Amino acid sequence: MKDLVWNNTFSVQVKEIDEDHRRLVKLFNILSHSVVNGDATNYTEAVLEELISCTVWHFRHEERLMLKYGYEGFVEHKTEHQELIESARALQQKSLQEGKPVSSEDIEFLEHWLTEHILVADMELGSHLAKAM
Numbered sequence: 001m002k003d004l005v006w007n008n009t010f011s012v013q014v015k016e017i018d019e020d021h022r023r024l025v026k027l028f029n030i031l032s033h034s035v036v037n038g039d040a041t042n043y044t045e046a047v048l049e050e051l052i053s054c055t056v057w058h059f060r061h062e063e064r065l066m067l068k069y070g071y072e073g074f075v076e077h078k079t080e081h082q083e084l085i086e087s088a089r090a091l092q093q094k095s096l097q098e099g100k101p102v103s104s105e106d107i108e109f110l111e112h113w114l115t116e117h118i119l120v121a122d123m124e125l126g127s128h129l130a131k132a133m
């Protein structure tokens with residue numbers, strides 16, 4: 001599995017959001033390495049929890065900026081955040097309940113989960129914020 005490399009195609013033109021996204025990409029790579037290395041399940045689960053918790057925090061950050069700078073797409077964007085968290089929590093629950101470690105399919109799912117939201121919804125948000133801030 002290749003590392004996810006943060007580059008300018010991921011930049012939403014808002015420094016504080018880009019910084020959060022870099023952090024999430026780093027955590028994603030730590031998780032991916034831990035799956036590839038076959039690390040202890042409790043370690044991998046801890047990294048997954050850190051990634052999800054950090055994402056929850058980051059989404060609150062974006063939502064605050066949306067409210068502060070009057071973003072019209074607030075409700076839609078927030079709904080997407082809720083769905084993303086629910087899908088990651090479902091994956092986490094499944095692996096905890098079945099006592100199975102996070103799989104490489106889960107990693108592929110999470111890669112898509114992370115990058116698609118940045119490249120579509122956050123780009124739109126970023127261009128609004130870059131003008132408004």
Ligand SMILES: [Fe+2]
Nearest residue numbers: 062117121122
């Ligand atoms: Fe977002």
